[in-house]
Amino acid sequence: MSLTRIHNLSISLDGFATGEPQSKEAPFGHAGERLHEWMFATRFWKKTGGTVGADHAFAERHEPGIGAEIMGANKFGPPGWQDDPDWKGWWGPNPPFHTPTFVLTHRPRPPIEMAGGTTFHFLDASPAEALQAAREAAGGQDVRIGGGATVVRDFVAAGLVDNMHLVQVPIVLGRGVRVWDGLEALEQGYDIEVVSTPSGVTHLTFMRKRG
Amino acid sequence: MSLTRIHNLSISLDGFATGEPQSKEAPFGHAGERLHEWMFATRFWKKTGGTVGADHAFAERHEPGIGAEIMGANKFGPPGWQDDPDWKGWWGPNPPFHTPTFVLTHRPRPPIEMAGGTTFHFLDASPAEALQAAREAAGGQDVRIGGGATVVRDFVAAGLVDNMHLVQVPIVLGRGVRVWDGLEALEQGYDIEVVSTPSGVTHLTFMRKRG
Ligand SMILES: NC(=O)c1ccc[n+]([C@@H]2O[C@H](COP(=O)([O-])OP(=O)(O)OC[C@H]3O[C@@H](n4cnc5c(N)ncnc54)[C@H](OP(=O)(O)O)[C@@H]3O)[C@@H](O)[C@H]2O)c1
Ligand SMILES: NC(=O)c1ccc[n+]([C@@H]2O[C@H](COP(=O)([O-])OP(=O)(O)OC[C@H]3O[C@@H](n4cnc5c(N)ncnc54)[C@H](OP(=O)(O)O)[C@@H]3O)[C@@H](O)[C@H]2O)c1
Numbered sequence: 001m002s003l004t005r006i007h008n009l010s011i012s013l014d015g016f017a018t019g020e021p022q023s024k025e026a027p028f029g030h031a032g033e034r035l036h037e038w039m040f041a042t043r044f045w046k047k048t049g050g051t052v053g054a055d056h057a058f059a060e061r062h063e064p065g066i067g068a069e070i071m072g073a074n075k076f077g078p079p080g081w082q083d084d085p086d087w088k089g090w091w092g093p094n095p096p097f098h099t100p101t102f103v104l105t106h107r108p109r110p111p112i113e114m115a116g117g118t119t120f121h122f123l124d125a126s127p128a129e130a131l132q133a134a135r136e137a138a139g140g141q142d143v144r145i146g147g148g149a150t151v152v153r154d155f156v157a158a159g160l161v162d163n164m165h166l167v168q169v170p171i172v173l174g175r176g177v178r179v180w181d182g183l184e185a186l187e188q189g190y191d192i193e194v195v196s197t198p199s200g201v202t203h204l205t206f207m208r209k210r211g
Numbered sequence: 212m213s214l215t216r217i218h219n220l221s222i223s224l225d226g227f228a229t230g231e232p233q234s235k236e237a238p239f240g241h242a243g244e245r246l247h248e249w250m251f252a253t254r255f256w257k258k259t260g261g262t263v264g265a266d267h268a269f270a271e272r273h274e275p276g277i278g279a280e281i282m283g284a285n286k287f288g289p290p291g292w293q294d295d296p297d298w299k300g301w302w303g304p305n306p307p308f309h310t311p312t313f314v315l316t317h318r319p320r321p322p323i324e325m326a327g328g329t330t331f332h333f334l335d336a337s338p339a340e341a342l343q344a345a346r347e348a349a350g351g352q353d354v355r356i357g358g359g360a361t362v363v364r365d366f367v368a369a370g371l372v373d374n375m376h377l378v379q380v381p382i383v384l385g386r387g388v389r390v391w392d393g394l395e396a397l398e399q400g401y402d403i404e405v406v407s408t409p410s411g412v413t414h415l416t417f418m419r420k421r422g
Binding site: 013014015170171172173174175178180181182183184185186187192193194195196200201202204 | 224225226381382383384385386389391392393394395396397398403404405406407411412413415
């Protein structure tokens with residue numbers, strides 16, 4: 001069965017998955033790189049060297065078994081990217097997705113084929129419709145909801161997410177986009193496991209309850 | 212040196228230390244008892260029986276070395292208690308404080324002496340003034356800020372808190388009073404340690420940086 005999964009979504013103690021304001025120079029706003037320092041230290045990120053403990057084990061789960069990704073317009077580019085016909089994402093010619101990748105936006109454009117197996121498709125569609133498109137493109141594998149917070153929230157609220165992995169970093173951002181908003185009583189639909197690691201972060205995994 | 216400490220303040224994943232609406236029947240609103248189930252399981256709470264692991268060890272730190280408590284009006288009673296001249300708190304004739312206990316309220320009344328060493332004093336004062344009064348009453352011991360979230364936030368924001376212990380419970384309350392609001396960049400002033408325990412909660416300890 002093809003699952004819908006979220007991995008490595010990093011949040012502050014107060015639940016923000018990004019700071020503000022977002023810009024080309026500061027994609028995470030005043031959060032800077034602080035939400036992801038735990039990941040930058042792992043072998044998953046560094047490829048050679050890096051830690052191979054719990055943070056690495058969790059981070060690595062991002063890749064295997066994923067056949068398509070869905071992301072929001074604000075993960076794909078800085079404010080205004082829709083006015084730049086040449087914008088192809090942050091990630092250079094060979095983006096790290098290597099699958100069909102669906103960008104939700106109210107201003108869609110034709111698909112862009114990149115090197116390494118990533119094709120960006122632009123969709124103005126409901127979460128359920130977008131998931132159906134991604135599922136069809138995923139060749140029987142799982143679909144990853146890649147963020148940001150707005151898209152994660154919308155897919156979780158719509159009951160479309162099977163597994164979710166959040167990483168809580170011990171900083172208080174105070175402002176940005178909060179992942180928890182609108183998700184009251186989320187625990188009723190999920191088995192939740194929580195583990196802190198020596199780097200100081202806390203991994204939260206949500207597994208959808210089967211009825 | 213007399214410290215200002217916070218212990219066992221239980222919050223949801225989204226940072227709420229109480230649900231809503233607060234009432235005599237439901238002091239924590241829609242949160243019910245869910246924020247404190249981790250504590251009810253410990254020997255600290257049960258007195259006989261109960262767990263004696265990490266949750267108990269943290270919970271117990273609430274008591275030793277405390278010479279006075281400060282709490283907010285909404286911890287002392289349900290909405291409207293100020294209109295009831297007979298209201299003496301939730302805790303019966305022998306409240307669990309056993310020290311001078313300062314209740315911050317815009318409608319103060321004369322002190323109430325209870326059994327077991329608790330005297331309630333009612334203060335309309337700034338956090339710094341209230342802390343000074345509590346410090347003088349504490350006989351050289353530490354002062355505990357007992358909650359709720361509003362008072363905790365105000366004392367932390369005023370830079371008055373040395374140690375803070377929060378307990379994050381894996382539920383999403385969605386509404387209530389959030390402990391994080393107004394505390395952006397809190398991590399700059401504190402060393403933070405985080406540990407999850409087998410009961411599923413996460414203990415966060417904040418120790419003020421000396422500099
Ligand atoms: N913390 C992490 O681990 C993590 C992970 C990924 C990303 N991020 C960061 O999170 C930030 C982005 O998050 P965000 O919450 O601001 O935005 P987002 O979720 O990336 O994107 C939201 C935007 O996507 C478009 N959109 C969403 N749903 C749509 C739908 N159903 N139909 C059509 N368009 C739709 C809308 O843009 P338009 O109306 O403009 O088209 C909407 O404003 C970035 O800073 C990114 O770097 C963080
Ligand atoms: N989660 C936990 O572990 C925990 C711990 C303790 C309490 N709680 C719960 O938290 C809730 C109460 O929290 P809360 O945030 O609603 O309120 P609170 O912090 O208990 O009290 C806030 C109120 O205290 C008065 N006050 C505060 N500062 C003052 C000042 N400087 N001068 C004069 N008056 C001042 C004001 O009341 P007036 O203007 O009405 O006088 C204010 O509205 C209750 O449900 C309680 O059971 C939870």
